[in-house]
Amino acid sequence: MESIQNIKQRFEIIGQDPKLNRALEKAIQVAPTDISVLVTGESGVGKESIPKIIHSLSHRKHAKYIAVNCGAIPEGTIDSELFGHEKGAFTGATQTRSGYFEVADGGTIFLDEVGELPLTTQVRLLRVLENGEYLKVGSSQLQKTDVRIVAATNVNMFEAIKKEKFREDLYYRLSTVEIQIPPLRDRKDDIHLLFRKFASDFGQKYKMPTIRLDDDAVSLLLKYRWPGNIRQLRNVAEQISVLEEKRAVSLTTLHSYLPVNPGSNLPAVVKNEKSESDFSSEREILYKVLFDMKGDLNDLKKLTMELLKNNDSQKVQEDNENLIRKIYGEDDEDIETQDATELEVLQLPEAKQEQAYNPATQEDKYHFAEEIEEEETLSLHEKEIELIKKSLERNRGKRKAAAAELGISERTLYRKIKQYDL
Numbered sequence: 001m002e003s004i005q006n007i008k009q010r011f012e013i014i015g016q017d018p019k020l021n022r023a024l025e026k027a028i029q030v031a032p033t034d035i036s037v038l039v040t041g042e043s044g045v046g047k048e049s050i051p052k053i054i055h056s057l058s059h060r061k062h063a064k065y066i067a068v069n070c071g072a073i074p075e076g077t078i079d080s081e082l083f084g085h086e087k088g089a090f091t092g093a094t095q096t097r098s099g100y101f102e103v104a105d106g107g108t109i110f111l112d113e114v115g116e117l118p119l120t121t122q123v124r125l126l127r128v129l130e131n132g133e134y135l136k137v138g139s140s141q142l143q144k145t146d147v148r149i150v151a152a153t154n155v156n157m158f159e160a161i162k163k164e165k166f167r168e169d170l171y172y173r174l175s176t177v178e179i180q181i182p183p184l185r186d187r188k189d190d191i192h193l194l195f196r197k198f199a200s201d202f203g204q205k206y207k208m209p210t211i212r213l214d215d216d217a218v219s220l221l222l223k224y225r226w227p228g229n230i231r232q233l234r235n236v237a238e239q240i241s242v243l244e245e246k247r248a249v250s251l252t253t254l255h256s257y258l259p260v261n262p263g264s265n266l267p268a269v270v271k272n273e274k275s276e277s278d279f280s281s282e283r284e285i286l287y288k289v290l291f292d293m294k295g296d297l298n299d300l301k302k303l304t305m306e307l308l309k310n311n312d313s314q315k316v317q318e319d320n321e322n323l324i325r326k327i328y329g330e331d332d333e334d335i336e337t338q339d340a341t342e343l344e345v346l347q348l349p350e351a352k353q354e355q356a357y358n359p360a361t362q363e364d365k366y367h368f369a370e371e372i373e374e375e376e377t378l379s380l381h382e383k384e385i386e387l388i389k390k391s392l393e394r395n396r397g398k399r400k401a402a403a404a405e406l407g408i409s410e411r412t413l414y415r416k417i418k419q420y421d422l
Contacts, residue, residue, distance in 0.1 A: 007024055015187055031054045032058060038177070047181055052110075065110070115157065119167065214249065
């Protein structure tokens with residue numbers, strides 16, 4: 001088994017960070033097997049070195065090694081690229097083509113950015129991992145392949161699984177062994193070493209003296225977060241090597257080549273406007289409050305009818321107290337100490353209770369209450385029709401836009417249009 005130091009020299013890997021050494025150690029240990037490996041880490045940390053190490057130390061080292069960037073292949077052609085296609089399988093397929101899994105038979109395939117694979121392709125890949133079988137696009141003939149798969153991703157796979165963008169079974173099949181490459185900001189002692197290596201390489205490449213950092217510039221180099229990791233560090237070293245006439249680089253000079261606020265490793269999208277879901281939530285809360293108020297009003301109406309029908313003043317008093325507790329959530333002590341005038345709002349005087357005994361008067365009041373409730377219902381009905389009409393007019397008859405404005409589904413709006421014959 002080769003030592004970590006030999007591997008570093010062979011593949012030009014610079015650094016002595018313990019996490020980096022552990023990643024290289026795992027790659028060396030897993031290389032002689034056919035176990036599938038998933039390499040994880042942020043963009044620009046150098047994940048592509050691990051599959052090369054694994055392939056070179058495996059029994060497949062004399063067979064083909066193919067690296068595939070899954071994020072760079074269009075979704076419509078990725079199945080054809082990986083598995084091949086038959087002549088006439090789709091428009092433009094003028095001849096039969098072998099895919100990467102057929103070409104790399106007996107070797108190793110490195111699937112970079114595997115988290116970008118479409119779900120349909122993930123199903124095909126899972127079948128290859130499980131039994132080495134696949135179908136060419138447009139073919140019904142099953143084919144076999146003996147390929148070692150090493151995948152890499154900078155995507156949070158558990159988040160992708162949660163959002164149903166990546167199959168959970170495929171993740172566990174790929175990550176039999178997971179090797180994580182640490183970000184550059186966690187390798188403080190390696191940053192300056194890498195910068196000096198890049199500066200030396202570019203000095204030779206462009207035939208000019210190598211740039212040097214002063215102490216303050218080195219301090220800034222170590223404090224910076226490097227969201228682009230090694231790739232960004234290399235680019236900065238190349239820019240300074242080409243653009244700066246002075247070979248001694250100061251703090252001010254280095255700072256001018258670094259982004260001002262590297263807040264995070266990923267871009268953030270900030271929305272100044274409220275989303276549609278925020279407005280929907282506010283509408284739901286408002287509707288709930290209105291329905292609760294309507295329920296309280298209905299309780300008051302029922303109590304009024306009981307007062308008209310019932311001559312038991314003690315029972316009426318208890319009903320009043322129960323209703324007040326229901327509406328205001330007050331304790332018994334609060335009700336007893338409550339101002340008498342508040343209870344009298346819901347209780348009829350004895351003189352009026354005697355009038356309630358008159359059947360004719362009672363019946364008139366009962367019908368009057370029914371008419372009030374009916375008028376209110378009709379009013380709500382008319383308001384709903386009016387709101388729907390106005391919304392449709394504002395949105396020029398577009399049901400989807402009107403439904404969004406009204407806070408209801410398009411299907412509900414369509415049903416109400418038919419119901420009210422609008």
